[in-house]
Amino acid sequence: xxxxxxxxxxxxxxxxxxxxxxxxxxxxxxxxxxxxxxxxxxxxxxxxxxxxxxxxxxxxxxxxxxxxxxxxxxxxxxxxxxxxxxxxxxxxxxxxxxxxxxxxxxxxxxxxxxxxxxxxxxxxxxxxxxxxxxxxxxxxxxxxxxxxxxxxxxxxxxxxxxxxxxxxxxxxxxxxxxxxxxxxxxxxxxxxxxxxxxxxxxxxxxxxxxxxxxxxxxxxxxxxxxxxxxxxxxxxxxxxxxxxxxxxxxxxxxxxxxxxxxxxxxxxxxxxxxxxxxxxxxxxxxxxxxxxxxxxxxxxxxxxxxxxxxxxxxxxxxxxxxxxxxxxxxxxxxxxxxxxxxxxxxxxxxxxxxxxxxxxxxxxxxxxxxxxxxxxxxxxxxxxxxxxxxxxxxxxxxxxxxxxxxxxxxxxxxxxxxxxxxxxxxxxxxxxxxxxxxxxxxxxxxxxxxxxxxxxxxxxxxxxxxxxxxxxxxxxxxxxxxxxxxxxxxxxxxxxxxxxxxxxxxxxxxxxxxxxxxxxxxxxxxxxxxxxxxxxxxxxxxxxxxxxxxxxxxxxxxxxxxxxxxxxxxxxxxxxxxxxxxxxxxxxxxxx
Amino acid sequence: xxxxxxxxxxxxxxxxxxxxxxxxxxxxxxxxxxxxxxxxxxxxxxxxxxxxxxxxxxxxxxxxxxxxxxxxxxxxxxxxxxxxxxxxxxxxxxxxxxxxxxxxxxxxxxxxxxxxxxxxxxxxxxxxxxxxxxxxxxxxxxxxxxxxxxxxxxxxxxxxxxxxxxxxxxxxxxxxxxxxxxxxxxxxxxxxxxxxxxxxxxxxxxxxxxxxxxxxxxxxxxxxxxxxxxxxxxxxxxxxxxxxxxxxx
Numbered sequence: 001x002x003x004x005x006x007x008x009x010x011x012x013x014x015x016x017x018x019x020x021x022x023x024x025x026x027x028x029x030x031x032x033x034x035x036x037x038x039x040x041x042x043x044x045x046x047x048x049x050x051x052x053x054x055x056x057x058x059x060x061x062x063x064x065x066x067x068x069x070x071x072x073x074x075x076x077x078x079x080x081x082x083x084x085x086x087x088x089x090x091x092x093x094x095x096x097x098x099x100x101x102x103x104x105x106x107x108x109x110x111x112x113x114x115x116x117x118x119x120x121x122x123x124x125x126x127x128x129x130x131x132x133x134x135x136x137x138x139x140x141x142x143x144x145x146x147x148x149x150x151x152x153x154x155x156x157x158x159x160x161x162x163x164x165x166x167x168x169x170x171x172x173x174x175x176x177x178x179x180x181x182x183x184x185x186x187x188x189x190x191x192x193x194x195x196x197x198x199x200x201x202x203x204x205x206x207x208x209x210x211x212x213x214x215x216x217x218x219x220x221x222x223x224x225x226x227x228x229x230x231x232x233x234x235x236x237x238x239x240x241x242x243x244x245x246x247x248x249x250x251x252x253x254x255x256x257x258x259x260x261x262x263x264x265x266x267x268x269x270x271x272x273x274x275x276x277x278x279x280x281x282x283x284x285x286x287x288x289x290x291x292x293x294x295x296x297x298x299x300x301x302x303x304x305x306x307x308x309x310x311x312x313x314x315x316x317x318x319x320x321x322x323x324x325x326x327x328x329x330x331x332x333x334x335x336x337x338x339x340x341x342x343x344x345x346x347x348x349x350x351x352x353x354x355x356x357x358x359x360x361x362x363x364x365x366x367x368x369x370x371x372x373x374x375x376x377x378x379x380x381x382x383x384x385x386x387x388x389x390x391x392x393x394x395x396x397x398x399x400x401x402x403x404x405x406x407x408x409x410x411x412x413x414x415x416x417x418x419x420x421x422x423x424x425x426x427x428x429x430x431x432x433x434x435x436x437x438x439x440x441x442x443x444x445x446x447x448x449x450x451x452x453x454x455x456x457x458x459x460x461x462x463x464x465x466x467x468x469x470x471x472x473x474x475x476x477x478x479x480x481x482x483x484x485x486x487x488x489x490x491x492x493x494x495x496x497x498x499x500x501x502x503x504x505x506x507x508x509x510x511x512x513x514x515x516x517x518x519x520x521x522x523x524x525x526x527x528x529x530x531x532x533x534x535x536x537x538x539x540x541x542x543x544x545x546x547x548x549x550x551x552x553x554x555x556x557x558x559x560x561x562x563x564x565x566x567x568x569x570x571x572x573x574x575x576x577x578x579x580x581x582x583x584x585x586x587x588x589x590x591x592x
Numbered sequence: 593x594x595x596x597x598x599x600x601x602x603x604x605x606x607x608x609x610x611x612x613x614x615x616x617x618x619x620x621x622x623x624x625x626x627x628x629x630x631x632x633x634x635x636x637x638x639x640x641x642x643x644x645x646x647x648x649x650x651x652x653x654x655x656x657x658x659x660x661x662x663x664x665x666x667x668x669x670x671x672x673x674x675x676x677x678x679x680x681x682x683x684x685x686x687x688x689x690x691x692x693x694x695x696x697x698x699x700x701x702x703x704x705x706x707x708x709x710x711x712x713x714x715x716x717x718x719x720x721x722x723x724x725x726x727x728x729x730x731x732x733x734x735x736x737x738x739x740x741x742x743x744x745x746x747x748x749x750x751x752x753x754x755x756x757x758x759x760x761x762x763x764x765x766x767x768x769x770x771x772x773x774x775x776x777x778x779x780x781x782x783x784x785x786x787x788x789x790x791x792x793x794x795x796x797x798x799x800x801x802x803x804x805x806x807x808x809x810x811x812x813x814x815x816x817x818x819x820x821x822x823x824x825x826x827x828x829x830x831x832x833x834x835x836x837x838x839x840x841x
Binding site: 074103110145149 | 636719720745746817835838840
């Protein structure tokens with residue numbers, strides 16, 4: 001197939017504003033595409049070469065692309081750059097340059113010059129994507145220039161948009177699926193079969209090739225395959241436990257919803273692959289998760305899903321999601337691994353030793369998960385329980401938040417609760433923290449208790465129990481546990497500083513529902529900053545003031561390094577001030 | 593199986609480097625006549641064409657025609673392990689499907705590596721009406737290009753009145769080189785009609801720099817807006833030819 005046909009259709013698709021017209025155009029394009037080329041065509045229509053999970057991007061930066069145009073056309077970089085600034089579009093820059101090019105191709109002196117083939121462009125781009133090593137830039141440049149040498153201005157425009165990741169025809173997966181259904185299966189309704197194949201293979205090109213070559217029967221042969229990610233099942237959202245229970249038929253399972261990175265982990269023998277929610281292969285960034293998988297998954301072949309969360313190495317406390325993003329770096333993986341260790345909170349099991357579990361019910365999958373996964377310090381099955389009243393769900397919700405989660409996921413437990421890959425339906429419903437208050441200033445809190453450390457912090461205090469001062473009742477109310485922000489020196493000095501205030505049991509003026517390993521007379525004040533103030537079922541600060549049975553807690557508290565020896569315990573931040581801070585900055589977070 | 597013993601290892605390495613100015617991987621055609629390769633760069637601007645007759649080698653054995661693709665850098669790194677007193681033989685071991693570099697000196701060493709799967713031997717060569725040709729000293733040719741590069745990324749060659757004129761020009765200025773027989777840089781010239789064409793310097797510079805180490809002279813063929821053809825005669829027999837696509841308009 002000539003690439004110019006593809007380019008011409010791209011031009012027409014780009015010009016249309018109507019979705020149905022777009023589908024018709026894609027159907028027309030399918031009509032002129034040979035079966036063995038449809039896979040490339042479908043990928044190129046989406047501006048890619050392979051499904052996302054392959055993790056191979058073309059990756060040509062603007063500067064290199066401009067040099068490619070320069071090499072192919074002989075037009076100076078300076079001129080090309082000015083055109084690029086004018087149009088803001090490398091495709092148009094290339095189109096213009098090819099219209100007035102001065103550099104000729106040797107091929108034009110070798111007899112008849114041939115048109116670019118779709119296959120030729122696809123293979124060229126694939127070579128660009130695969131080029132590595134110290135000469136890779138030159139290789140990319142030469143291949144791009146080689147394609148542009150043969151390209152017409154219109155073809156050049158689309159080649160440039162594809163290599164720079166800016167094709168943006170707006171052709172969504174669903175649009176292609178619909179066009180495939182219409183052309184190869186004769187009706188839009190047949191989309192469901194195509195969708196299923198796509199949801200478990202995550203490869204639109206393969207689905208297109210299969211339906212084109214083998215029809216409906218070929219699609220029915222699609223199976224879950226370890227090593228190839230499924231499109232993840234997603235959750236609907238509702239605002240209250242009441243609504244959720246009504247939707248779920250009065251009873252459902254609830255699970256902690258961690259604020260981490262969702263991972264789909266595939267184990268095939270000793271081979272472990274990790275895919276992100278968007279199905280990118282992120283195995284490279286998480287060698288520790290690979291290790292945990294090998295250690296805790298007792299099956300030879302398995303697919304499961306987990307939330308990966310950053311944890312404080314010494315205390316095991318959760319760290320904010322943003323810290324996890326340090327793990328997505330290209331270099332210094334080992335350093336990142338030490339600085340930002342993670343835990344796996346496993347919540348799904350989709351495949352075990354040859355058996356596809358996606359058609360089994362939630363409770364059955366959970367049971368298999370319990371058998372296949374041996375829990376450890378860094379690998380746990382997510383906290384869950386079955387609830388049948390809004391109160392039970394509310395309590396679970398508060399506990400989840402107190403434990404550092406962002407909310408809960410309610411899951412259908414009926415027979416129909418299969419794993420619906422790629423679907424967002426009411427089999428899963430999320431309830432997220434609806435109240436959050438961003439903390440923008442530090443607070444001075446009183447040390448009322450402490451917890452012994454583990455690991456490196458063994459023998460010293462690993463975390464402190466901190467309280468605000470309730471001046472109306474003259475009591476100290478706990479507001480957080482803080483184990484972050486302390487230097488090694490701080491940690492070794494803490495016993496010396498605090499032991500003079502040590503007590504046998506909780507001080508009478510300390511109001512606490514948590515147990516500490518050691519209690520202190522409320523005396524020492526330290527400065528702490530947190531990420532936000534949230535509702536809490538266990539902290540006593542402002543208990544019942546904002547909501548019945550709930551207090552306030554500081555989320556992700558960190559010691560700023562300032563000992564407020566200038567302040568007495570009664571001069572610490574008051575509970576009233578915490579309530580004010582909470583109310584003042586309270587805002588409904590936009591649901592993700 | 594084929595095998596050939598290399599007489600002058602320094603020269604052989606120089607030939608490989610000269611090919612690398614255009615391509616990094618080549619398919620070597622080996623038959624009774626010798627070794628040849630013909631390849632076009634990825635950008636399709638330059639073509640390299642090499643012929644080394646069997647007499648170029650100290651020993652040459654080949655029972656049928658082979659096409660073996662090698663990564664030139666890979667081959668050169670093995671050849672780098674030789675010294676001038678070593679005897680070096682290149683062999684294709686058909687049983688193992690491996691290329692072997694056999695180095696014989698105070699010991700015998702055999703490097704084996706697998707050839708590449710892809711084959712790319714370019715069958716055609718550009719045809720163009722050449723109006724003029726000139727034989728120039730390689731060193732003079734290289735200096736002409738290095739001078740032009742100071743002011744421009746392109747060069748215009750003109751052959752007229754028994755003189756080779758090279759011009760590099762940009763907004764920052766220009767440089768003009770005249771090569772004629774009086775100064776000794778020009779050894780021969782044959783101008784049927786005046787000819788002039790413009791070429792990009794990047795590849796040309798690489799070609800001139802590498803070939804100046806293996807050949808004392810270059811035969812330059814020029815037409816109007818046609819590929820530049822450069823012929824380098826290799827000592828000991830053999831020929832290395834390049835074609836470079838012109839700027840048009």
